[in-house]
Amino acid sequence: MEKSEKKLSTIINDLERDKATNIKNTLSSLNPSEIARLLESLTQRERNVLWQMVDQEDEGEILKELIEEVRQNLISQMNASELIAATQDMELDDLADILSDLPNQITDQVIKALDKQDQNRLESVISYDENTAGGLTNPKIVSTRRGVNIDGLMKYLRNMHSLPENTNYIYVINRDNQYIGAVKLVDLFTQSKEMPIEEIMDSNVKAINADVLAEEVAIEFQDLDLISAPVTDSNNRLLGQITIDDVVDVIQDQVNSEIFNMAGLDDEDDMFAPIFISSKRRAVWLGANLVAAFIVATAVSLFQETLDQIVILAVLMPIVASMGGVAGNQTLILVIRGIAMGKIQKSNAIKLLNKEALVALLNGFIWSIVVSIFAVILFNTKWEIGIIVGLSMLINIIASAIAGVSIPFFLKRIGIDPALAGGVMMTTLTDVLGFITFLGLATLFLPYIV
Amino acid sequence: MEKSEKKLSTIINDLERDKATNIKNTLSSLNPSEIARLLESLTQRERNVLWQMVDQEDEGEILKELIEEVRQNLISQMNASELIAATQDMELDDLADILSDLPNQITDQVIKALDKQDQNRLESVISYDENTAGGLTNPKIVSTRRGVNIDGLMKYLRNMHSLPENTNYIYVINRDNQYIGAVKLVDLFTQSKEMPIEEIMDSNVKAINADVLAEEVAIEFQDLDLISAPVTDSNNRLLGQITIDDVVDVIQDQVNSEIFNMAGLDDEDDMFAPIFISSKRRAVWLGANLVAAFIVATAVSLFQETLDQIVILAVLMPIVASMGGVAGNQTLILVIRGIAMGKIQKSNAIKLLNKEALVALLNGFIWSIVVSIFAVILFNTKWEIGIIVGLSMLINIIASAIAGVSIPFFLKRIGIDPALAGGVMMTTLTDVLGFITFLGLATLFLPYIV
Numbered sequence: 001m002e003k004s005e006k007k008l009s010t011i012i013n014d015l016e017r018d019k020a021t022n023i024k025n026t027l028s029s030l031n032p033s034e035i036a037r038l039l040e041s042l043t044q045r046e047r048n049v050l051w052q053m054v055d056q057e058d059e060g061e062i063l064k065e066l067i068e069e070v071r072q073n074l075i076s077q078m079n080a081s082e083l084i085a086a087t088q089d090m091e092l093d094d095l096a097d098i099l100s101d102l103p104n105q106i107t108d109q110v111i112k113a114l115d116k117q118d119q120n121r122l123e124s125v126i127s128y129d130e131n132t133a134g135g136l137t138n139p140k141i142v143s144t145r146r147g148v149n150i151d152g153l154m155k156y157l158r159n160m161h162s163l164p165e166n167t168n169y170i171y172v173i174n175r176d177n178q179y180i181g182a183v184k185l186v187d188l189f190t191q192s193k194e195m196p197i198e199e200i201m202d203s204n205v206k207a208i209n210a211d212v213l214a215e216e217v218a219i220e221f222q223d224l225d226l227i228s229a230p231v232t233d234s235n236n237r238l239l240g241q242i243t244i245d246d247v248v249d250v251i252q253d254q255v256n257s258e259i260f261n262m263a264g265l266d267d268e269d270d271m272f273a274p275i276f277i278s279s280k281r282r283a284v285w286l287g288a289n290l291v292a293a294f295i296v297a298t299a300v301s302l303f304q305e306t307l308d309q310i311v312i313l314a315v316l317m318p319i320v321a322s323m324g325g326v327a328g329n330q331t332l333i334l335v336i337r338g339i340a341m342g343k344i345q346k347s348n349a350i351k352l353l354n355k356e357a358l359v360a361l362l363n364g365f366i367w368s369i370v371v372s373i374f375a376v377i378l379f380n381t382k383w384e385i386g387i388i389v390g391l392s393m394l395i396n397i398i399a400s401a402i403a404g405v406s407i408p409f410f411l412k413r414i415g416i417d418p419a420l421a422g423g424v425m426m427t428t429l430t431d432v433l434g435f436i437t438f439l440g441l442a443t444l445f446l447p448y449i450v
Numbered sequence: 451m452e453k454s455e456k457k458l459s460t461i462i463n464d465l466e467r468d469k470a471t472n473i474k475n476t477l478s479s480l481n482p483s484e485i486a487r488l489l490e491s492l493t494q495r496e497r498n499v500l501w502q503m504v505d506q507e508d509e510g511e512i513l514k515e516l517i518e519e520v521r522q523n524l525i526s527q528m529n530a531s532e533l534i535a536a537t538q539d540m541e542l543d544d545l546a547d548i549l550s551d552l553p554n555q556i557t558d559q560v561i562k563a564l565d566k567q568d569q570n571r572l573e574s575v576i577s578y579d580e581n582t583a584g585g586l587t588n589p590k591i592v593s594t595r596r597g598v599n600i601d602g603l604m605k606y607l608r609n610m611h612s613l614p615e616n617t618n619y620i621y622v623i624n625r626d627n628q629y630i631g632a633v634k635l636v637d638l639f640t641q642s643k644e645m646p647i648e649e650i651m652d653s654n655v656k657a658i659n660a661d662v663l664a665e666e667v668a669i670e671f672q673d674l675d676l677i678s679a680p681v682t683d684s685n686n687r688l689l690g691q692i693t694i695d696d697v698v699d700v701i702q703d704q705v706n707s708e709i710f711n712m713a714g715l716d717d718e719d720d721m722f723a724p725i726f727i728s729s730k731r732r733a734v735w736l737g738a739n740l741v742a743a744f745i746v747a748t749a750v751s752l753f754q755e756t757l758d759q760i761v762i763l764a765v766l767m768p769i770v771a772s773m774g775g776v777a778g779n780q781t782l783i784l785v786i787r788g789i790a791m792g793k794i795q796k797s798n799a800i801k802l803l804n805k806e807a808l809v810a811l812l813n814g815f816i817w818s819i820v821v822s823i824f825a826v827i828l829f830n831t832k833w834e835i836g837i838i839v840g841l842s843m844l845i846n847i848i849a850s851a852i853a854g855v856s857i858p859f860f861l862k863r864i865g866i867d868p869a870l871a872g873g874v875m876m877t878t879l880t881d882v883l884g885f886i887t888f889l890g891l892a893t894l895f896l897p898y899i900v
Binding site: 004008012040154163188221225227244248255258292300319326327330334344345348355362378379427435 | 454455458459462481483484487490491492493604607608610611612613615616617618635636637638639640671672673674675676677694695697698699701702705706708709710712713714715717721722725726728729732733735736737739740742743744746747748750751754757758761762763764765766767768769771772773776777779780782783784787788791792793794795796797798801802805808809812813816817820821824828829877881885
């Protein structure tokens with residue numbers, strides 16, 4: 001971590017002082033992912049200068065690693081010949097990812113620059129959604145027909161220039177290009193050379209259908225500790241393979257967007273986007289929360305008369321609301337993550353609800369007593385008010401535990417991402433409920449506490 | 451996802467109806483990771499019943515996949531012979547992970563059950579911290595001396611029973627077991643058989659030092675799209691290799707704990723832990739937040755006289771505090787994640803601070819006007835109060851943007867996880883600041899607004 005801090009500060013210093021040679025030296029010691037991260041860490045002005053100094057043959061790899069907005073931004077400044085040069089040596093699945101960010105006329109030129117076989121392969125990849133197995137598929141694989149033995153297969157391999165990166169299976173297909181099975185590369189070394197490959201085919205290697213969602217592919221790779229897996233279309237024709245490095249990106253993107261969504265942010269946005277653009281993006285989220293805040297204020301406004309008579313209520317009311325929010329948020333995050341990881345489903349949700357409600361009851365009870373006592377001591381209020389604070393807090397904590405389990409399922413059902421809207425809903429609910437129970441109870445018992 | 455929902459509901463139904471045969475059938479169709487997830491999704495009673503039905507030879511693999519608390523729980527119910535049988539066929543790096551959860555006398559027995567070579571290998575793995583490269587290292591690799599050619603190496607491989615899973619490199623060492631380089635398995639197929647292996651050694655394959663932190667290993671694997679990497683000790687002696695499947699677990703654990711920490715939760719806790727244990731865990735977090743809530747209440751209490759005179763202030767004050775919290779939280783999450791991903795460092799933090807402050811100024815300005823107007827219209831207050839609401843909200847939003855960048859760096863410096871404490875600090879700060887600026891300004895201009 002210190003190392004990457006040092007690289008960034010070196011680059012920023014050198015950019016400020018215009019030391020092009022130093023910068024090029026630093027860049028040559030970095031891999032494309034590190035350069036991508038550096039570019040994302042810079043302001044747009046610094047970034048554009050640095051981009052000019054990047055080695056042209058690294059540009060494609062770097063573009064692929066960048067978050068979408070930064071990538072689009074750099075692409076928009078490149079001319080056709082630069083873009084074609086940059087994308088020339090890219091893996092087809094990576095090329096497919098950035099193709100949609102290229103201007104239309106350049107897309108055509110990039111595709112035409114490929115040989116006929118790669119053109120067909122690329123078209124097959126881009127015909128699938130980016131978030132499916134098909135979109136993750138790299139069509140460059142090694143495949144063979146049945147009826148060969150190990151010796152024959154090895155001679156065939158020896159005639160190839162090189163094998164694609166991350167090859168650990170040779171796929172066996174029939175004459176219609178349909179997937180039959182996979183031979184582990186390591187098995188070619190240890191088995192007798194005369195062995196027909198059908199006999200050492202690993203029957204456990206199941207093909208993934210191209211339409212399967214990327215997040216399900218990620219779970220399968222993690223569950224089975226896969227390095228690569230074959231991908232087939234709906235007719236069982238072999239399209240290519242998915243490799244773990246692309247799956248790791250899927251996993252990273254998924255959790256990044258979950259964390260960012262919790263705050264109404266988008267993980268593909270440039271953190272150094274122009275002020276006006278960033279403000280516009282944030283404005284929507286602030287607006288939604290403002291509506292929620294006004295709903296909460298309206299709830300409080302119903303009790304103006306009570307507040308007018310006992311001003312200490314205004315002092316204590318934030319405690320009730322915030323404790324409900326904190327407790328509810330714990331359950332909410334537990335459930336959102338649990339659903340994402342496949343551990344919480346409809347069939348165990350009720351049991352979890354019971355458990356969370358009981359935990360809330362127990363904790364609510366204990367902390368309500370503490371709050372009651374401290375409210376009386378610290379703010380010198382009547383003990384009746386202390387009891388009302390504690391009681392309303394208890395109700396609020398239990399209600400928010402129930403809401404914490406229910407809200408994510410409700411949002412999922414109506415097609416809204418729980419990570420995005422769950423927090424706002426939870427806060428609004430616990431605030432409104434906290435203020436209403438507290439001020440409501442106070443109003444009810446007003447004659448005794450004035 | 452629907453599939454896993456169906457599996458869980460089937461198991462729960464069958465458990466309720468005691469249908470052991472059905473359950474065993476379902477289990478036999480699942481891989482160890484899926485069974486681990488199922489076990490984590492069940493209540494403790496259901497889980498204990500299901501565990502009895504699990505195939506003994508899968509138990510080790512399943513234990514390894516479970517979160518810590520569930521694993522410890524199941525282990526505590528197994529006797530010595532069951533545990534020894536379960537751990538018998540595990541990979542050494544996986545065995546090392548669960549070894550610390552085993553009772554001491556069983557640990558000894560498990561180690562003694564290994565052959566001498568594996569005992570030494572295991573001891574080398576457990577001598578390193580779980581969160582370092584050394585702890586992730588699998589000592590089972592294929593290595594060779596210099597001076598062999600491809601043909602000789604292939605003959606040597608053919609004499610092995612089988613190669614370890616995920617082998618994609620053969621490592622070259624000297625007579626002191628020091629790492630020299632790695633030969634890509636795929637290159638053995640395509641190069642001439644007479645070629646000495648030194649000549650096809652891939653000089654780009656750098657060994658990772660065993661002391662490097664696991665999270666840095668994860669970044670390196672992602673940056674370089676690695677499948678495996680050799681690990682050496684401080685004397686450059688080859689200890690084994692790290693494979694991508696273990697790195698994926700590191701990545702998952704890291705983001706899981708980041709998300710859970712944000713709500714004061716621990717991702718290794720059983721979500722169906724007994725009520726009393728769960729309550730005790732949550733109590734600490736609620737207690738910390740209660741202290742924060744009392745600090746906020748104390749801030750409000752300073753203005754009781756003002757609130758007593760203008761009750762509408764109590765209605766509007768939650769708006770000021772919550773909008774500051776929402777805006778600040780956006781910056782906070784952006785920065786926490788940015789630091790975790792290595793994109794935000796000290797050297798670009800000031801520029802980000804400037805940018806976030808400007809975004810806050812622009813958005814704060816716009817929404818302050820909206821709030822002022824709506825406060826006057828909806829709650830029928832004086833326009834002077836409307837202006838005070840807007841102005842204090844503007845101040846609060848800008849201050850929380852600054853806090854959102856500063857808090858994570860401050861917490862990191864004093865050695866506290868920003869994800870854990872950042873949210874509480876932010877909320878407390880925006881609440882206190884929001885209430886003080888709003889009620890303070892109102893007090894200042896009291897003569898004009900009563």
